[in-house]
Amino acid sequence: MGIHAVVTAKNFIPKAQTSKERVTVHTRKPHLWLAILMVLSLVLAACGQQGGGQTTTGGTTPTTGAAPAGGTTPTTGAAAAGGTTPTAAAPAGGVTPGIGEGTVAPGAATAPTGAGQQPTAAECPDTAQGAQITYWNGFSGEDGPFMTALVNNFNKQNGKGITVKQTIQPFPEYYNKLNAAVASNTLPDVAQIHFDQIATNAARGLIRPIPQEVQDAMGLTAEDYPPALWQGSQFKGQRYAYPLDVHGLVMYYNKQMAQQAGVNVTGGEPLNNEDYEKLLQAGNQGGKMGWPITGGFPNNWMFQILLAQYGGSLFNEDGTQVTWNSEAGVRALTYLRDQQKKYSGNKPLPVDADIVAMEKGNAAVIWNGTWLKPRLTGEGKPASSTLIPQIGDQYKIIAGSHTLAMPKQKTEDPKRMAAAGCFISFMVSNSLPWVQGGGHVPAVNSVRQSPQFQQLQPQSNYAQFAEAAVFPPQVPGIGDALGPDALEAAIVNVLTGKEQDIKGALDRAADRGNKILERNRQRYGGGQ
Amino acid sequence: MASVTQRAQTDAAAVPSAGVGRRFDIMPYLFILPHLIFFVLFLLWPLLYGIYISLFEFDFNNPAFRPFVGIGNYRNLADPNSLEFDAYWNSMKNTLIFVVISTIPMVLSALLLAVLLNGKYRFRNVFRGIFFAPWSLSAVVAALLGWWIFNDQAGIMNGFLDRVGLGTVAWLGAQPGAWIAIVVVTLWWTVGFNTIIYLAALQDIPESLYEAASLDGANLWHKFRYITVPMVAPVTVFIVTIQLIASFQLFAQPQIMTRGGPAESTKPVIMQIYQEGFGAYRMGSAAAMSIVLGIILLIITTLNFRIFGRSEER
Numbered sequence: 001m002g003i004h005a006v007v008t009a010k011n012f013i014p015k016a017q018t019s020k021e022r023v024t025v026h027t028r029k030p031h032l033w034l035a036i037l038m039v040l041s042l043v044l045a046a047c048g049q050q051g052g053g054q055t056t057t058g059g060t061t062p063t064t065g066a067a068p069a070g071g072t073t074p075t076t077g078a079a080a081a082g083g084t085t086p087t088a089a090a091p092a093g094g095v096t097p098g099i100g101e102g103t104v105a106p107g108a109a110t111a112p113t114g115a116g117q118q119p120t121a122a123e124c125p126d127t128a129q130g131a132q133i134t135y136w137n138g139f140s141g142e143d144g145p146f147m148t149a150l151v152n153n154f155n156k157q158n159g160k161g162i163t164v165k166q167t168i169q170p171f172p173e174y175y176n177k178l179n180a181a182v183a184s185n186t187l188p189d190v191a192q193i194h195f196d197q198i199a200t201n202a203a204r205g206l207i208r209p210i211p212q213e214v215q216d217a218m219g220l221t222a223e224d225y226p227p228a229l230w231q232g233s234q235f236k237g238q239r240y241a242y243p244l245d246v247h248g249l250v251m252y253y254n255k256q257m258a259q260q261a262g263v264n265v266t267g268g269e270p271l272n273n274e275d276y277e278k279l280l281q282a283g284n285q286g287g288k289m290g291w292p293i294t295g296g297f298p299n300n301w302m303f304q305i306l307l308a309q310y311g312g313s314l315f316n317e318d319g320t321q322v323t324w325n326s327e328a329g330v331r332a333l334t335y336l337r338d339q340q341k342k343y344s345g346n347k348p349l350p351v352d353a354d355i356v357a358m359e360k361g362n363a364a365v366i367w368n369g370t371w372l373k374p375r376l377t378g379e380g381k382p383a384s385s386t387l388i389p390q391i392g393d394q395y396k397i398i399a400g401s402h403t404l405a406m407p408k409q410k411t412e413d414p415k416r417m418a419a420a421g422c423f424i425s426f427m428v429s430n431s432l433p434w435v436q437g438g439g440h441v442p443a444v445n446s447v448r449q450s451p452q453f454q455q456l457q458p459q460s461n462y463a464q465f466a467e468a469a470v471f472p473p474q475v476p477g478i479g480d481a482l483g484p485d486a487l488e489a490a491i492v493n494v495l496t497g498k499e500q501d502i503k504g505a506l507d508r509a510a511d512r513g514n515k516i517l518e519r520n521r522q523r524y525g526g527g528q
Numbered sequence: 529m530a531s532v533t534q535r536a537q538t539d540a541a542a543v544p545s546a547g548v549g550r551r552f553d554i555m556p557y558l559f560i561l562p563h564l565i566f567f568v569l570f571l572l573w574p575l576l577y578g579i580y581i582s583l584f585e586f587d588f589n590n591p592a593f594r595p596f597v598g599i600g601n602y603r604n605l606a607d608p609n610s611l612e613f614d615a616y617w618n619s620m621k622n623t624l625i626f627v628v629i630s631t632i633p634m635v636l637s638a639l640l641l642a643v644l645l646n647g648k649y650r651f652r653n654v655f656r657g658i659f660f661a662p663w664s665l666s667a668v669v670a671a672l673l674g675w676w677i678f679n680d681q682a683g684i685m686n687g688f689l690d691r692v693g694l695g696t697v698a699w700l701g702a703q704p705g706a707w708i709a710i711v712v713v714t715l716w717w718t719v720g721f722n723t724i725i726y727l728a729a730l731q732d733i734p735e736s737l738y739e740a741a742s743l744d745g746a747n748l749w750h751k752f753r754y755i756t757v758p759m760v761a762p763v764t765v766f767i768v769t770i771q772l773i774a775s776f777q778l779f780a781q782p783q784i785m786t787r788g789g790p791a792e793s794t795k796p797v798i799m800q801i802y803q804e805g806f807g808a809y810r811m812g813s814a815a816a817m818s819i820v821l822g823i824i825l826l827i828i829t830t831l832n833f834r835i836f837g838r839s840e841e842r
Binding site for chain 1 (some may be wrong): 585588615680681698701791806809
C-alpha cells in the first residue's frame with residue numbers, strides 16, 4: 001500500500017503542475033466527482049467496517065457501554081457509560097487493568113468447583129437426554145474461570161449426558177454479537193442478559209418467553225427469589241429470564257479509620273447517617289479524604305441510590321415518565337454535592353481517583369462496585385467492604401443482576417429447550433462458586449441463606465443487598481434515559497462544578513429523558 | 529485506504545485522456561473493470577443503501593417498526609432541541625479539535641523525519657524500517673499499546689513518572705492529558721506513512737539544485753526552506769489531504785484508550801455514529817450522521833485542493 005501510494009503520488013504531481021489550463025479543467029471535473037463519491041463512500045465504508053469493531057457503545061445503551069470489567073460490570077446505570085469512565089472502561093481488565101494487580105488467580109486457592117456446597121443434583125427431564133446446547137456470556141474478566149467452573153459442574157453432574165458448550169464474547173461487544181447472531185440465525189440456546197436489558201431484548205425479539213412446561217420442569221417459583229428480582233425478570237407478564245446474582249455498589253471503608261471513629265461497620269446493618277458522618281470526619285484530616293466523590297462513574301448510581309432512599313424514584317410506575325427531578329432528587333444531588341465539597345479534598349477528582357485513594361489508604365470511605373473486591377480488599381490491604389449506609393428515610397439500593405435467558409430460535413427443538421431450562425435452573429441454584437469469584441450476591445434465596453455463603457467475606461456483609469435492591473421498570477430502552485443523553489449529564493455537570501442550579505439541571509435532564517422515553521415507546525410500544 | 533483514494537484519482541485522470549477521440553472506446557473501461565466491480569460492490573452500493581436507510585427509522589432487528597421519516601433524521605441534526613443535536617455536534621467539535629492538533633505535528637514531523645532519513649549514513653535503511661514499522665500495526669493494536677502506556681493506574685508512563693518522583697498524571701482521565709496521549713499514540717503509529725511519501729518526494733529533487741545553492745553560499749536552513757519545502761509542496765498538499773481524511777476517521781484510539789471520556793471530550797464523530805447505530809440501534813439516524821460527515825469532509829477536501837492546489841499551478 002505504501003509503495004503504491006508513492007507511485008501514484010508521483011504520477012499525480014507532474015500532471016497537476018504541467019497540464020495546460022484546458023486539460024486541467026477536463027481532468028478536474030470527473031476527478032472531482034469521483035473524489036466526491038470516493039470520500040462519501042469512504043466515510044460510509046469506514047462506519048460499516050467499524051460496525052464489526054470491538055466495542056459496542058458508551059452512552060446510548062446502558063449495559064454495553066458500561067461494561068468496564070469483564071463480567072463484573074455495572075449495568076443498570078448507564079452510569080458507567082462511555083464518557084465518564086475512561087480508564088475503568090478501557091479494554092481487557094477493566095477496572096483492575098493491571099495484569100497481576102491483586103487479582104485472584106483464577107482457579108487458585110478459592111477452588112471454584114463448588115467446594116463445600118452440596119450441589120442440588122441437577123434433575124433434568126428425560127426429554128433432554130443427550131442434548132448439546134450452547135451458552136454465551138461476556139465474562140472475559142477475572143470472573144470468567146468461575147463461570148466456566150460452574151458450567152463444567154453442570155456438564156459433569158447432570159446425569160443425562162447433556163453438554164453445554166460455553167462461548168465467551170467479551171462484554172464490550174457482547175450485545176452486538178447477539179444482534180448479529182439474530183441476522184445469521186446462530187443465536188445460542190442460553191444467553192446471559194443483564195437485568196436491565198431484559199425488556200429491550202424481549203421487545204427486539206432476541207430472547208423468547210420461557211414456555212410454561214419448561215418453567216414447570218425447572219421448578220423455580222416466586223418463593224425462591226426476592227420479589228423485586230422475580231417480578232422484574234418478567235416482561236409483559238411473561239417470564240423471560242432467571243436472575244443469577246445481584247451486584248452493585250457497596251461501601252469500601254478504611255478499616256483503621258473505622259476503628260478510630262468507633263463505629264461498627266460490620267454489624268450486618270447499614271450505618272445510620274450520624275455514624276456515617278463520624279466515620280467521614282475521622283478520615284477527613286491530615287491530607288486524607290473522608291469521601292472522595294469524582295466527576296464520573298459511579299456517581300450516577302450514587303445519585304440513584306440516594307434518590308431511592310429519600311423516597312423518590314427514577315420513573316413513574318409504568319415507566320412512561322421521568323420523575324427524578326422531584327424534591328427527593330434535588331435533596332439527593334444536593335447531598336452529594338455538599339459532601340463532595342466537604343470531604344473530597346477541595347479539588348476536582350478524575351474518574352477512579354476514589355479507587356486509588358482507597359487503595360492507598362487515603363480515604364475513609366468510597367462507594368463503588370462489588371467487582372472491586374479483589375483489588376481493594378483482602379489480607380494486607382487497608383480496606384474492606386460492607387453495605388452502603390442509610391442516608392435517607394428508608395433503606396434502598398440500586399443494583400444490577402446477571403440473568404440467564406433463552407434466545408429466540410427460528411426452529412424450536414423441545415429437547416434442547418428442556419436441556420436449556422435444566423441448565424439455567426442448575427446455574428442459579430448452585431451459584432456459590434460464581435459469586436465467590438466476583439464479589440456478587442446470589443439471587444436465589446436458598447443459596448444466599450446457605451451457611452457456605454454466610455461464611456464468605458466480604459460478600460455476606462452485604463447480603464441484604466438482594467432484598468433492598470430496586471430496579472427500574474421493565475420498559476424497553478428505559479435505560480437510555482439514565483445515560484449521558486439525559487440523567488447522567490445533569491449529575492456529571494453538577495459534580496464537576498459546571499452547573500450550580502441543581503433543580504434546573506435535573507429538570508432539563510428530565511425533559512430530555514421524557515423525549516427518550518417517548519421515542520422508545522414509539523419504537524417498542526411500551527413495556528412492563 | 530489512502531491508496532484507494534489515490535487509485536481513483538489516477539483512474540479519473542486516465543479516462544478523459546484516453547477517450548479524447550470522442551468515439552466510445554471500451555478499452556479503458558475494461559482496464560478499470562476489476563476495480564469498478566469492487567468499487568460498486570463495496571463502496572457505491574453501501575453508499576446508496578446508506579442514503580436510503582437515512583430516510584427511515586431503521587433498526588435491522590426490529591423490522592416491525594421501520595417508518596419512513598424523510599429528512600427527519602437530517603432535521604434532527606439541525607435542530608438544537610433534538611436529542612441528537614448536542615451529542616453529534618459535540619463529537620464533531622472533538623473530531624475537529626483532533627484534526628487541528630494532529631494534522632500539523634503529523635505533517636511537520638513526517639517532513640523532518642524524511643529529511644533526516646534521506647541523509648547518507650550507515651544503517652539508514654534500518655532507521656527507515658524502524659520509523660515505518662509501527663504503521664504496519666492495526667489500529668487496535670496501536671491503541672491498546674497506547675492504553676498500556678498511558679492508563680492512569682497501571683500505565684508504564686505513570687509508573688515511570690512515579691518512580692522518578694514526578695508524581696502521576698491523569699493522562700486518560702482528564703484533559704488535556706487525554707488528547708495528548710491520543711495524539712502521541714497516533715503520531716507514533718502513523719507518521720511512518722507520511723514519512724515514506726515525503727522520502728520519495730525528496731529523492732525526486734535534483735541534486736544539482738542543492739549544489740548550486742551551496743555554491744551561492746546557502747546554509748542548511750536556507751536549502752531546506754528555499755529548496756526542499758517548495759519542491760515537496762505538491763506532495764504536502766497530498767499528505768495534508770490524506771491526513772485530514774485519516775484524522776477525521778479517528779475512532780480506535782479513543783474507543784480503546786478513553787471510551788470517549790473524560791466527560792465525552794474525546795468522543796469523535798465516528799464513535800458517535802457507531803453508538804447511534806449499533807448501541808442505540810438507530811441505523812437511520814446514524815446513516816444520516818455519516819452522510820452529513822461525508823459532505824463536510826468533501827467540502828474540506830475540495831477547499832484544500834482549491835486553495836493549495838491552485839497556488840501550486842501559478
